[in-house]
Amino acid sequence: MTNFSGSLSPSRVFRDVNVLSPHFVPEILPFREQQINEIKGVVSSALDNKKPRNLFIYGKTGSGKTVSVKRVMELFNSETPQASMQYINCRIYNSRYRILQKALKNFVPELEKSGFGLTFLYEKMIEIAGKGHQLILILDEIDMIKDLDELIYTLTRANDEIKTGGVSIVGISNKLSFKDVLDPRSKSSLYETEMIFPPYTSEQLREILKQRATSGLQKDAIDQSAINLTAAITAQENGDARYALKLLFKAGEMADQTGRNKITDEEVELARKRVDIDLASETIATLPENHQLVLYAISNISLNGSRYARLEIEEEGFLFSGEVYEEYERVCKRSHKRARSVRWYHEYLSDLEMLGLITTKMSSKGVRGHTTLIKLGHDAKDILAIVGKNTGL
Ligand SMILES: Nc1ncnc2c1ncn2[C@@H]1O[C@H](COP(=O)(O)OP(=O)(O)O)[C@@H](O)[C@H]1O
Ligand SMILES: [Mg+2]
Incomplete structure (x- = not known):
């Protein structure tokens, strides 16, 4: 059996990687x-x-x-x-x-x-x-x-x-x-x-994961606790069995790469970050350019610090909508694009929020009255890299 990096050294974690692929259909489909x-x-x-x-x-x-x-x-x-x-x-x-x-x-x-x-x-x-x-x-x-x-x-x-x-x-x-x-x-x-x-519950996902782990992984290559954690994380993500399997697969890959013979909570946590970024990247790739430029502006400020929001910041990581718009205008200028109006900008924000890429909320009445506050849903560095690659920024 080859491992994921393509080398021929036998994997200490995987027994049959096909069993963990999204195309594999098990003989028995529990709960269906x-x-x-x-x-x-x-x-x-x-x-x-x-x-x-x-x-x-x-x-x-x-x-x-x-x-x-x-x-x-x-x-x-x-x-x-x-x-x-x-x-x-x-x-x-x-x-x-x-x-x-x-x-x-x-x-x-x-x-x-x-x-x-x-x-x-x-x-x-x-x-x-x-x-x-x-x-x-x-x-x-x-x-x-x-x-x-x-x-x-x-x-x-x-x-x-x-x-x-x-x-x-x-x-x-x-x-x-x-x-x-x-x-x-x-x-x-x-x-x-x-x-x-109905979406799968955490308990059901445990069962589904266990079934795959038994035939796809080496004996004792995963902790019960890591299975439970994978199931619990997935249950929060709408109970998507495909996500659970991706997580298991990635976690195995992480363990393999570091020469471990067991998937523990630690690998699951690391895998989660990786899988979330992969999914975000797929979502971002389908976005029109202006959405991506706004996202770029948000990531840029999140990473490099806000110029003047600090004084009034109410909660860690939230940015002022006005400041983000100004940054969006700068980003547009840099790439020789015309920035769309504030009305459009708010449309983009609401689309980005729907896709789970950002969260927004209204500020309580501060120095500048009510304003929209924006927070990035993922790591700013990762998003900046993804959007940068897509848009050539
Ligand atoms: N009850 C189940 N037992 C085992 N694997 C399952 C079960 N339900 C879904 N899966 C696996 O989860 C993934 C997603 O299932 P799929 O049928 O494609 O979902 P949907 O069509 O609802 O989006 C597939 O890889 C599938 O094999
Ligand atoms: Mg389907």
Whole structure:
């Protein structure tokens, strides 16, 4: 077994790194038996050649939605030739056209080539389902589809035309508010059946981590206390199992790099900082330029000290909004950009806060009246380096 740095010396911590990767799906998915059974219940009518009701699954990131549905799909597809579940990641296949093309490719290999019109796809779908096939489309991250109303409309129309088979949807999303933008008719069609995946609790995460540690790590390579800490930290972060696994993986890497043979609380704490920075970096990379420049200004003052806020500072680490705006203007000037108005600047602040990159609060009435106070959510040096790299500052 190679360790993470790629060297061939055997790891004293890891037994099988694949088990800890986000792509690994364990045989048993603890705490999701009920959800898996419910999904089976919905899709099983396809086995009697009845069109299943559409199903909508909601749950926060890392609550096991994708793995659970994929587990049902494996069982389902091995059982029945007259019905099939097709998994579609809508982050990649994000339009009606691409989804239909992807879904029908397995039946009509020539669709691998592009250039077919929507009508052609539509007719193929009717032909396939019309032979008595029950086609179930799993639309993971369904909120990413640009023309979902049109897709649902097309499927509804197809179902009206098809006599013996049918096409139905299992939609998955972690965005609760996305249904508000849907046409009322699509909404009621999509939400025929609804299911919620609750986030994992700290106790449940312990169990999930233990399961992975047993097969992924060397014997006794992790303290019970380190497992508990990983679970507790993750429970605070919305119970995201993916985060828990990342943390475990990183902590193992930390232990390996320092030549230890055991993951302790110390490695978990270090890993947490690393993982948080990695996640922040991913978030920041998707931000428009002005947001990044504001973030840069905040980090810069946080790191190099405030010029005049000290006198009135109320709480460690909070900066005055006005001072940050001035710094933002300087940063813009330096990179030959025009600073946006204060009104926009407040928009940026509120976006940054939503993403957890900063926190803000109102000051109590001081010398200059009420003002917004801003604090960076991460280490200023780290953020400065990330934004600096993105923007060339
Ligand atoms: N009950 C569980 N038992 C073991 N591993 C799980 C469980 N639930 C989720 N995971 C793991 O956590 C990660 C995130 O799960 P995923 O299904 O992708 O979450 P979601 O789709 O809800 O964001 C995956 O690597 C998955 O294998
Ligand atoms: Mg998912």
